[in-house]
Every structure is written in C-alpha cells, then in structure tokens.
Amino acid sequence: MIPxxxxxxxxxxxxxxxxxxxxxxxxLIFMCxxxxxxxxxxxxxxxxxxxxxxxxxxxxxxxxxxxxxxAVGLAIIIAIFRHGQTVNLKNINLLKG
Amino acid sequence: xxxxxxxxxxxxxxxxxxxxxxxxxxxxxxxxxxAAALWLVSVMFNLAALYVMMDxxxxxxxxxxxxxxxxxxVFLFVVMLLNLGHADELSDIRGTxxxxxxxxxxxxxxxxxxxxxxxxFLSVLQPPTNPVFGGPPDRGAIGxxxxxxxxxxxxxxxLTSILLLTAIVGAVAVGKRKGANDT
Numbered sequence: 148m149i150p151x152x153x154x155x156x157x158x159x160x161x162x163x164x165x166x167x168x169x170x171x172x173x174x175l176i177f178m179c180x181x182x183x184x185x186x187x188x189x190x191x192x193x194x195x196x197x198x199x200x201x202x203x204x205x206x207x208x209x210x211x212x213x214x215x216x217x218a219v220g221l222a223i224i225i226a227i228f229r230h231g232q233t234v235n236l237k238n239i240n241l242l243k244g
Numbered sequence: 245x246x247x248x249x250x251x252x253x254x255x256x257x258x259x260x261x262x263x264x265x266x267x268x269x270x271x272x273x274x275x276x277x278x279a280a281a282l283w284l285v286s287v288m289f290n291l292a293a294l295y296v297m298m299d300x301x302x303x304x305x306x307x308x309x310x311x312x313x314x315x316x317x318v319f320l321f322v323v324m325l326l327n328l329g330h331a332d333e334l335s336d337i338r339g340t341x342x343x344x345x346x347x348x349x350x351x352x353x354x355x356x357x358x359x360x361x362x363x364x365f366l367s368v369l370q371p372p373t374n375p376v377f378g379g380p381p382d383r384g385a386i387g388x389x390x391x392x393x394x395x396x397x398x399x400x401x402x403l404t405s406i407l408l409l410t411a412i413v414g415a416v417a418v419g420k421r422k423g424a425n426d427t
Contacts, residue, residue, distance in 0.1 A: 148249060148257050152298065155261045159268055159287070171261040173298045174277055174323055178284050181315065182268060185291055188307075204393050206303050210310050212405045215411030217315050221322045222419035228326050229421070 152193035160186035173224050173234040177217070184213050257297055264290035277323045281316055287313040301385035 159182060166179030188206045195202025228234055249257075264287050271283035288311045295304035393401055 148254070148298070151257065152294065155264065155285065155294075158265055161336065162265075162268045166254065170272070172277060172328070174326075174328065175280055178319060179272065181311075181319075182271065182284060182287060185288060185311070188303075189291055190301055192295050192298050195300065200388050201394055201396075203300050203303050203389050204397055206300075207306070207393065208397075209401060210306065210402060211408060213405055214310065214315055217318055218411050218415040219418065221318060221327065222415040225326070225333055225419050234326065234328065234341065234378060236281055 149193050149196060156186045156189040156193065159189065160184075171236050173227070173236055173239075174221075176236070177220050177224070181213060181217070184209060200225060257294070259298070260290045260293045264294070277328050278320065281323065283314045283422065285316050288316070295319045351403050 161181035163179045163181075163186060166182065166238060167176050170176050190211055191202040191206045191209070224234055227239060231238060233239070267283050267290060271280050271287060274280040274283060288307060292304040292307040292312070295307055308313075391413040
C-alpha cells in the first residue's frame with residue numbers, strides 16, 4: 148500500500164498548495180500549510196515501512212516544528228489584526244511598491 | 245516488503261484515503277474559517293487512521309492528540325478571538341433529518357465501542373509485537389519510536405526543546421499589547 152499512500156500524500160500536498168495560493172484569509176493560509184505538513188508526514192510514515200523507523204522519529208520533529216510555527220504565526224496574525232483590524236491579505240500591502 | 249495485505253486492510257485503506265481527500269477538498273472550499281478548521285480536523289483524523297494502519301501507532305496517537313487536539317484548538321481560538329467566524333451564518337443544529345442522522349451515528353459508535361470493549365481484539369488489530377525494523381519484540385508501539393529518538397537523535401531532540409521555548413517566548417513577545425508591561 149506504500150505507492151497509494153505516497154499518491155495520497157501528493158494529492159493532499161497539492162490541495163494544500165492550491166489553498167495557499169487561492170485563499171485570502173491569513174488564518175486559512177496557515178491551515179493550508181498545516182495540511183501540507185500533514186501530507187509530508189504521511190510520506191515519512193509510509194516510507195518508514197521500507198527504510199526504518201527513523202521516518203516516524205522525523206514525524207515527531209515535524210509536529211514539534213508545526214506547533215511552534217502555529218504559535219508564532221498566530222501571534223503574528225493577532226499583531227497584524229491589532230494593527231489593521233483585518234486578516235485579509237488583500238488589505239495587508241505594506242510592502243507593495 | 246511485507247506480504248500483501250488482505251481485502252479488509254485494503255478496503256479500509258482506500259476508505260480512509262478517500263475520506264481524507266474529500267475532507268481536504270471540503271476544507272479548501274469552505275468560506276467560513278470555523279467550518280474549514282473542522283474539515284481539517286477530519287483530514288487529520290483520517291490520516292491518524294492511516295498511520296495506525298501503517299504500523300505507526302504512536303504517531304497516530306500523537307497525530308490526534310497534538311495536531312487535531314492542540315494545534316487546531318489554537319487555530320479555532322484565534323479565529324474566535326478575532327471574531328472571524330460569523331457565528332450568525334453558522335446555524336447550530338440542522339433540521340429534523342440532521343438530528344436523526346446524528347442520533348444514528350452516535351448510537352452506531354456507542355454500539356461499536358460497547359462491542360469492542362466486550363470482545364477480544366482480532367490478531368490483525370493488535371499492535372505489532374514485532375516492530376517493523378529489528379529490535380526486540382517486547383518494545384511495543386512507543387518503544388520503537390522512543391529508542392532511536394533518545395539514542396541516535398538525542399541532540400535533535402534536545403534542540404527541539406530549545407525551539408519550543410524560543411517559540412513560546414516569541415509568541416508572547418509578538419502577541420503582547422504595546423505598553424502592557426508599563427503598569
């Protein structure tokens with residue numbers, strides 16, 4: 148079942164990438180990034196059946212990084228919301244030339 | 245390569261995979277952030293089921309606990325804190341058919357749990373006594389992950405704690421109101 152798991156992982160990663168590119172809500176974009184991380188985790192677990200349990204150890208690290216990223220990213224989103232009362236990326240264009 | 249899995253295994257593998265893809269599609273197409281977050285929780289539960297089916301029991305457990313439990317709660321917390329959920333557009337409970345379906349699903353789950361608590365598990369469903377790669381057979385689902393984590397990858401594990409500490413301090417420092425520490 149490993150090829151099917153890798154294909155599923157690719158599909159989920161693509162859906163996440165499409166979400167990142169099409170959504171305008173900053174929080175939803177963050178959730179799409181989480182979905183992409185989950186897809187990568189699925190690849191690690193699937194390949195750990197072939198190449199050893201190190202893949203599962205890596206998943207633990209990926210989850211830790213995802214938790215840290217969620218905490219810091221959401222704090223940044225709250226700071227942006229306090230600054231401009233919006234999380235819509237259309238309205239956040241301070242760096243636009 | 246392990247021997248080819250049985251039909252029971254394959255049907256459930258495809259079932260959880262298709263549910264994950266359907267939930268992911270629903271997730272990227274929802275307008276409401278709260279509905280999207282709940283669909284993402286559904287994706288994570290299906291992935292946890294797939295992890296368990298691929299002999300990664302510990303990863304499946306922490307997928308439910310950490311991802312679906314902790315990280316998504318933080319997301320929902322921020323959505324509700326910033327009042328982005330548009331609670332008036334999300335009606336609480338569907339009509340009569342929704343209640344009937346919810347009651348049927350709840351009763352089915354309860355019956356499953358009662359049945360499972362009274363029977364012995366099939367040998368296919370028990371956690372592997374012989375882990376995927378080497379090692380003594382009595383280490384269990386957690387030991388197979390913990391042994392390399394605390395020996396080969398000990399330095400990375402310790403660095404992870406520093407990363408988490410930095411992230412906590414950074415999140416508090418960024419999210420703090422300006423002037424909140426003046427008083």
